[in-house]
Every structure is written in C-alpha cells, then in structure tokens.
Amino acid sequence: MTPNVKRPRRKLxxxxxxxxxxxxxxxxxxxxxxxxxxxxxxxxxxSCQHTPNGKCCGQRNIDETDSDSDEESxxxxxxxxxxxxxxxxxxxxxxxxxxxxxxDNEEWNLSGFVDLILEQTTVGTVVKLEDEDDDGLFSVxxxxxxxxxxxxxxxxxLALELDxxxxxxxxxxxxxxxxxxxxxxxxxxxxxxxxRDVGLLVSQRVVNLPPQLLPPLYDAxxxxxxxxxxxxxxxxxxxxxxxxxxxxxxxxxxxxxxxGKLEKKADNEEEPVIYVxxxxxxxxxLSSWSFSFPLKIQHVTSSEASIYLLIFNxxxxxxxxxxxxxxxxxxxxxxxxxxxxxxxxxxSAVSYNVNLLVSAxxxxxxxxxxGSRSRQNxxxxxxVALSDRR
Amino acid sequence: MxxxxxxxxxxxxxVFSKLTNAYCLVAIGGSESFYSIFETELADVIxxxxxxxxxxxxxxxxxxxxxxxxxxxxxxxxxxxQHLRNSLPDSVVVQRxxxxxxxxxxxxxxxxxxALAHTDLDRETEELIADVLGVEVFRQTIAGNILVGSYCAxxxxxxxxxPHTSIEDLDELSTLLQVPLVAGTVNRGSEVIxxxxxxxxxxxxxxxDTTATELSVIESVFKLREAQPSxxxxxxxxxxxxxxx
Numbered sequence: 001m002t003p004n005v006k007r008p009r010r011k012l013x014x015x016x017x018x019x020x021x022x023x024x025x026x027x028x029x030x031x032x033x034x035x036x037x038x039x040x041x042x043x044x045x046x047s048c049q050h051t052p053n054g055k056c057c058g059q060r061n062i063d064e065t066d067s068d069s070d071e072e073s074x075x076x077x078x079x080x081x082x083x084x085x086x087x088x089x090x091x092x093x094x095x096x097x098x099x100x101x102x103x104d105n106e107e108w109n110l111s112g113f114v115d116l117i118l119e120q121t122t123v124g125t126v127v128k129l130e131d132e133d134d135d136g137l138f139s140v141x142x143x144x145x146x147x148x149x150x151x152x153x154x155x156x157x158l159a160l161e162l163d164x165x166x167x168x169x170x171x172x173x174x175x176x177x178x179x180x181x182x183x184x185x186x187x188x189x190x191x192x193x194x195x196r197d198v199g200l201l202v203s204q205r206v207v208n209l210p211p212q213l214l215p216p217l218y219d220a221x222x223x224x225x226x227x228x229x230x231x232x233x234x235x236x237x238x239x240x241x242x243x244x245x246x247x248x249x250x251x252x253x254x255x256x257x258x259x260g261k262l263e264k265k266a267d268n269e270e271e272p273v274i275y276v277x278x279x280x281x282x283x284x285x286l287s288s289w290s291f292s293f294p295l296k297i298q299h300v301t302s303s304e305a306s307i308y309l310l311i312f313n314x315x316x317x318x319x320x321x322x323x324x325x326x327x328x329x330x331x332x333x334x335x336x337x338x339x340x341x342x343x344x345x346x347x348s349a350v351s352y353n354v355n356l357l358v359s360a361x362x363x364x365x366x367x368x369x370x371g372s373r374s375r376q377n378x379x380x381x382x383x384v385a386l387s388d389r390r
Numbered sequence: 391m392x393x394x395x396x397x398x399x400x401x402x403x404x405v406f407s408k409l410t411n412a413y414c415l416v417a418i419g420g421s422e423s424f425y426s427i428f429e430t431e432l433a434d435v436i437x438x439x440x441x442x443x444x445x446x447x448x449x450x451x452x453x454x455x456x457x458x459x460x461x462x463x464x465x466x467x468x469x470x471x472q473h474l475r476n477s478l479p480d481s482v483v484v485q486r487x488x489x490x491x492x493x494x495x496x497x498x499x500x501x502x503x504x505a506l507a508h509t510d511l512d513r514e515t516e517e518l519i520a521d522v523l524g525v526e527v528f529r530q531t532i533a534g535n536i537l538v539g540s541y542c543a544x545x546x547x548x549x550x551x552x553p554h555t556s557i558e559d560l561d562e563l564s565t566l567l568q569v570p571l572v573a574g575t576v577n578r579g580s581e582v583i584x585x586x587x588x589x590x591x592x593x594x595x596x597x598x599d600t601t602a603t604e605l606s607v608i609e610s611v612f613k614l615r616e617a618q619p620s621x622x623x624x625x626x627x628x629x630x631x632x633x634x635x
Contacts, residue, residue, distance in 0.1 A: 092578060092579075093578075093579070093580070100399060100400075105398060105399070106399075107396070107398065107399055107421060107423075108399070110399050111401075111578075111598065111599050
C-alpha cells in the first residue's frame with residue numbers, strides 16, 4: 001500500500017456518527033483540514049501561454065520535483081490546476097467576497113467597485129480552477145486608473161454620481177485615515193490633478209494560495225498594462241494605462257511594541273512587521289512613501305499571528321507569543337522606468353524575490369536568472385544582498 | 391414595499407434579521423443605519439427588537455417564528471431568552487428547543503398557517519413547531535435541498551423558492567402551502583433566498599445587490615404592491631367598471 005493511495009472515505013460531512021459537540025468540532029476540523037490540503041499540496045507544471053493580443057488565459061504551473069512537506073498527510077498530494085482568466089461579470093460574487101475587507105469595515109459602495117473591476121477585461125486577472133465550472137475564485141488582481149472615474153464636467157459628474165461614488169468614497173476614506181499632514185497633501189494631489197497617472201493596484205487572494213502562482217500573476221498584470229498601452233482601441237484608454245504611480249492598499253501585522261524595544265528582546269528573531277502577502281514586503285521597500293494606520297476589525301488573535309510568524313520567517317517556535325495588531329499599510333511606489341516604453345521593471349524584482357521567499361521556505365535557492373536581471377536595473381537589490389538579509 | 395439595505399457591507403440581510411407579522415428581530419453590532427431602516431419601515435406597527443442568539447449575530451438563521459411564536463435553539467443563553475420574552479408581545483410564545491439541528495432558521499420555513507421542515511428533524515421538534523407556532527408541518531425538500539428554511543421565503547400571501555425548483559415541485563409545494571410560489575433569486579443571482587431577504591405580509595427587506603428585476607418579482611409574488619395606485623388598474627377594474635360601451 002503506497003502512501004499516496006486515497007482512502008475510500010472521502011466525504012466527511014454526509015453522516016456524522018455522533019452528535020455531541022466534540023464530534024461535531026472534530027468533524028469540522030477534519031473537513032477543513034482536507035480542503036486546506038487540497039490548496040497547499042499540489043503539483044504544478046510549467047507552461048506559459050500568452051495569446052497574441054495579450055490576454056493571458058492559460059495554464060500557469062511551476063515544476064515541483066519534491067513535495068517534502070507531505071509527511072503528515074496520509075492522503076497524498078492532491079493535484080490542483082489553477083488557471084488565469086479575464087474578469088467576467090459572472091465573477092461578481094467571488095470577487096466581492098475577496099474585496100470585502102478592502103477598506104476595513106467601512107460601509108461603502110463595494111458592489112460598484114467590484115463592477116468596475118469586472119468591467120475592465122483588458123487589464124486584470126482572476127484565478128480559478130482550470131476545468132471546473134464552479135465560480136470558486138481564489139485571487140483577483142487588477143489595476144484601476146483613478147482618473148478615469150472622475151467627471152470632467154458637470155453633466156458627467158451627475159451621470160457618474162451614481163456609478164462611481166465608490167471611487168470617491170475610497171479616496172475620502174484614504175484621506176481620512178492618513179494622519180501625516182505632508183502625505184495628505186500629496187494624496188490630495190494624486191487624487192485630483194495627477195489622478196490620470198495613478199493606478200490603484202488591487203490584489204486580493206485566499207491566504208493559502210500557493211506562492212508559486214504569484215510571479216506569473218504579477219507578470220501577467222504588468223504585461224497586460226503594457227499591452228493595453230498599445231492595443232486599446234481609443235487614445236484615451238491607451239493613455240489611461242500609462243501609469244506613473246501605483247497605489248496599493250494592503251494589510252500587515254505590526255508588532256505592538258515595535259518602537260525600538262525589539263533590540264532588548266531575548267528572542268530577536270521577531271520582526272516588527274509581518275506582511276500578509278509576501279510581495280508587499282518588496283513593494284514596501286520599493287515604494288516612494290507609505291503610511292500605516294490601525295484597523296478597526298480585529299482579524300486574528302495573537303496565537304494565529306504567531307502562526308504567521310512561523311510561515312514567513314521560518315523559525316520554529318517563539319518563546320513568547322508576540323502581540324500583533326492588524327494594520328493597514330497604504331503605500332505608493334513610483335514606477336521604475338529603465339526607459340520610457342516599459343512601464344515597470346518591478347515584476348522582475350517581484351518574480352525572483354518571491355521565488356527566493358518561496359524557495360527559502362523549501363530550503364532551496366533557485367539561482368536561475370538572478371544575475372542577468374539585476375544587471376538590467378541597478379535599483380533592484382542583488383541576490384547576494386538578499387540572501388545575506390535572510 | 392421592498393427595501394434594499396445591507397448589514398456592514400454584507401447583502402445577506404436575512405441572516406442578520408428575522409421579520410414576521412408580529413415582531414422583527416435585528417442583530418446587534420451592525421451600524422445604526424441598519425436598525426433605523428427597520429424602525430422607519432415598521433415604526434409603531436410592530437416592535438423591532440435588537441438581540442443576539444448564543445452570542446452570535448446570525449439570528450435570522452438560528453431562529454424560526456411567526457406571529458404566534460418564536461423557536462430558538464438550545465444555544466440561546468438564559469439572558470437572551472429572557473430579553474426576548476420581555477421585548478416581544480405577550481401573544482408571542484418564545485420557546486427554546488433541544489434539537490441537534492440548531493440552525494432552526496435553515497431547517498424551518500413557516501408562515502402563520504403552515505410550515506416546511508427539514509426531513510431529519512426530531513419528532514418532538516415537529517410537535518413543538520405545530521404547538522408553539524400553530525401551524526401544520528410538512529417535511530419537504532426544495533429542489534433537492536433539505537435545508538428548506540434557507541431556500542424558501544414564505545409569507546401568508548406568497549413564497550419565493552430556489553431557482554432550480556422544477557414545475558412539478560412548485561405545483562406540489564403550492565398545493566401544500568396554499569399560496570402562490572415562484573422560483574427566483576435574490577442578491578444578483580444568489581440561490582439562498584431566505585439568507586438574502588426577509589419578508590412579511592406587507593413589507594420586504596432585500597440585500598442591496600438585488601437587481602430591479604428580482605425586486606419586482608419579489609414585490610409581485612408577495613403582493614407587496616397592494617396599496618399602490620396600480621391596484622385600481624389591475625384588480626379593482628372589474629368591480630369599478632360596469633360595462634364597456
């Protein structure tokens with residue numbers, strides 16, 4: 001009997017044997033564990049397909065030769081093929097669930113915002129399972145031009161009043177939570193005069209999405225932006241994708257005592273900031289400026305925050321449970337232009353740096369492509385420096 | 391009249407509220423606007439009671455009731471039970487029942503005369519439902535789903551069921567319940583009808599994602615437009631106009 005054989009009992013929820021609260025919670029845990037396994041343990045194979053007009057709709061997978069993190073599971077590795085799709089109106093409910101906490105627990109026109117994301121089919125990607133018809137969405141990534149949703153005159157203003165007040169509410173929210181006065185001025189400028197050059201980067205996903213998907217996902221986004229600059233039917237649309245700056249709203253964990261006291265701690269492997277999404281750390285480094293503010297919803301308890309510590313920093317066990325509070329980080333990074341045509345070289349940083357994070361977890365360093373890419377752009381830290389930091 | 395609203399950016403208003411002909415229960419913790427929309431609509435007609443059940447806010451799915459009574463699950467705390475007994479009218483009997491299927495709102499769909507129940511409910515529970523709510527209980531499924539309370543919204547004047555209910559099932563249920571039924575959706579295609587909306591004989595509250603089409607279907611099947619001037623054109627025409635000359 002090989003360890004990979006699936007046991008006959010697959011469905012756990014059909015007929016619970018006993019009805020005590022303990023059995024119920026045990027059954028619930030077991031079924032949740034099964035679903036998590038399906039997400040985390042998967043073999044992906046590499047194939048990259050770009051259709052000629054720039055719409056990336058293919059099977060994106062990365063070769064994994066070893067699945068060493070499988071010792072606990074007696075169920076074996078579950079295959080999952082993810083595919084990238086253009087946003088469709090049918091994806092409304094999935095995208096809405098992912099974007100639910102975009103602005104904390106603020107009540108705003110969320111459905112309108114989701115509609116805007118789904119309207120823009122040329123730039124934006126949703127991640128779903130390849131063959132199944134179910135609408136289970138795992139991730140959504142898109143870039144929205146802030147200036148496009150602004151009225152240029154009074155008539156448009158009245159017309160847009162109903163549809164795009166979500167963007168106005170978003171801007172007002174960001175302005176209201178920013179407590180640094182010099183940044184508020186810059187934000188105001190971004191939302192008014194320079195709005196046409198600003199892209200709001202929306203990237204939401206389920207927490208256990210395999211990190212191998214991230215480099216192709218971001219590559220796809222930035223590729224679509226550059227293709228849109230060339231391929232969009234009207235001049236106005238083409239210009240609307242020439243982003244000079246990107247604005248990112250994201251969530252991080254900040255250590256409550258993260259103000260210089262960390263050196264005194266005996267366990268100095270605790271980081272002051274934990275990034276929920278790995279690429280946020282890179283974006284934060286590359287950003288022109290950023291600010292953070294506390295969230296009103298309490299997302300996780302401190303014990304779960306310690307779990308995040310384990311995942312991203314690869315340490316075994318912190319002696320004391322750090323008390324983390326949930327913050328939102330809003331930051332902005334200017335596009336690093338090697339030349340005027342290429343909109344951004346960040347994806348190369350993201351690609352190999354995320355690879356580094358991923359492979360560090362698996363105790364392997366993927367050295368492919370580091371040297372050549374870092375030569376292209378001096379702004380990106382070299383592989384050597386990164387591994388020293390690690 | 392149907393109203394669109396949301397609870398903390400969530401369009402599933404049937405989860406956080408329970409509306410009957412004699413009272414309305416609303417979850418605590420939402421913004422005041424959620425509570426005030428109910429108050430504006432229902433004002434002095436019926437009491438609007440803020441409550442939690444078992445410490446949770448998903449009260450709409452945990453309890454089942456009509457104008458005669460309210461059934462709450464065993465997870466309800468004593469304080470909550472007392473609060474409900476104090477706040478609701480005396481004619482409403484509040485009963486806590488011991489049933490392993492504790493999400494009573496998902497298992498029971500009822501109006502003032504008849505109720506549909508989950509096929510696996512206990513016999514004692516079925517008797518309690520008949521007793522406390524004063525209804526006739528039928529064990530049924532809707533479009534193959536046993537959670538009848540989730541996939542059906544029912545009042546004394548009409549009912550809305552899961553969109554994939556077949557015509558035969560619709561006819562059968564309609565005969566059982568003695569009200570007209572329509573298969574439809576709420577909240578822009580959501581099949582979980584009772585989670586997306588809550589309704590009584592004269593008003594309905596739907597999630598804000600509900601499209602205009604869905605809203606018009608809701609208003610017509612639950613006959614919420616009765617008080618509107620259009621009644622003259624449709625229903626009363628025959629009694630008003632003697633003859634066409």
